[in-house]
Amino acid sequence: MTRRVRLIVFAAAAAAVGVLLVVTVVGMPPFGNAFHPYRDVAVAAAIAHQTANVVSGVNYDLRAFDTLGEETILLGSVVGAAVLLRPGREERERTEVPEDEPPLQAVRLVGYLLLPVTLVLGLDVVAHGHLTPGGGFQGGVVLGTGLHLLYLAGGFRALERLRAVPPFEVGEAVGTAAFVAVGIAGLAVTGSFLANVLPLGTFGSMPSSGIVPLLNVAVGMEVASGVILLLAHFLDQALRVERR
Amino acid sequence: MSGVALATMLVALTLVAVLGTAVVLTADPARQAVTLSVFGLALTVLFFSFQAPDVALAQLAIGAAVVPLMVMLALRRVRRQR
Numbered sequence: 001m002t003r004r005v006r007l008i009v010f011a012a013a014a015a016a017v018g019v020l021l022v023v024t025v026v027g028m029p030p031f032g033n034a035f036h037p038y039r040d041v042a043v044a045a046a047i048a049h050q051t052a053n054v055v056s057g058v059n060y061d062l063r064a065f066d067t068l069g070e071e072t073i074l075l076g077s078v079v080g081a082a083v084l085l086r087p088g089r090e091e092r093e094r095t096e097v098p099e100d101e102p103p104l105q106a107v108r109l110v111g112y113l114l115l116p117v118t119l120v121l122g123l124d125v126v127a128h129g130h131l132t133p134g135g136g137f138q139g140g141v142v143l144g145t146g147l148h149l150l151y152l153a154g155g156f157r158a159l160e161r162l163r164a165v166p167p168f169e170v171g172e173a174v175g176t177a178a179f180v181a182v183g184i185a186g187l188a189v190t191g192s193f194l195a196n197v198l199p200l201g202t203f204g205s206m207p208s209s210g211i212v213p214l215l216n217v218a219v220g221m222e223v224a225s226g227v228i229l230l231l232a233h234f235l236d237q238a239l240r241v242e243r244r
Numbered sequence: 245m246s247g248v249a250l251a252t253m254l255v256a257l258t259l260v261a262v263l264g265t266a267v268v269l270t271a272d273p274a275r276q277a278v279t280l281s282v283f284g285l286a287l288t289v290l291f292f293s294f295q296a297p298d299v300a301l302a303q304l305a306i307g308a309a310v311v312p313l314m315v316m317l318a319l320r321r322v323r324r325q326r
Binding site: 032055125133134135137138141142144145148227230231234235237238239241242243 | 297310313325
């Protein structure tokens, strides 16, 4: 395709998208008004299942099956990246990784101070996913990312000493399997996949909203393991793998 | 909606537009990882001001930390090869 043809195709597509955008924006309900049909339905459904955090009610109860699909996409991406980033035939892994220049004292201090705080925050976000904003995905990402403060503060060797890869491979698999297991429990007990099988509890209390906290923990485990594995493979490629 | 909330939304939207353009205009990939991280931070503020704290939390960790880190590590590997 020549530059001229590309420009013409782009101009036609951009004009069409532009017209559709304008038509859509003109037809939208006014910004910040009180007309929210989806909210009215979703909030009522979440409250019926004693779920204080309606977003979690939507993600792990009303459309838990979609969330399982999203979780599987993440699993697939992590496995795909791991396969692509493994050392090739013409590459080998160094056993001894040269240590980088030590980071600034300030970075070390802040890193070591924030490491435990971040990990506790991540666990808190997972554990209270059905009550307050956040949930398994958000908490899992905070956990998986937060662990790498150890890399910033202590370097690659400190990270490797505390973060062995195999347990997180198990965590990735178990987290995904646990989600499916909860779904199958619903199928066995009520006849519908991922239907609630646990007591709903009291609105706003720690044990409430049925299977939602359980799914939050499963997703938290899977996402945290996934982020850690993904970064582990990138770190290995950046620091350890070299040409023969 | 309060005036303060509306003002915060407009500021956040403007920041996202400006920083998004800055990411596109950054030519060097290593510098782009840094502008991408700042852009991720601006998106976090945007999501929070539009009352989506859970999305903001995910954006903060993924967009401002994990993705720039992956870009940096990939660049380091590519440079070592040369």
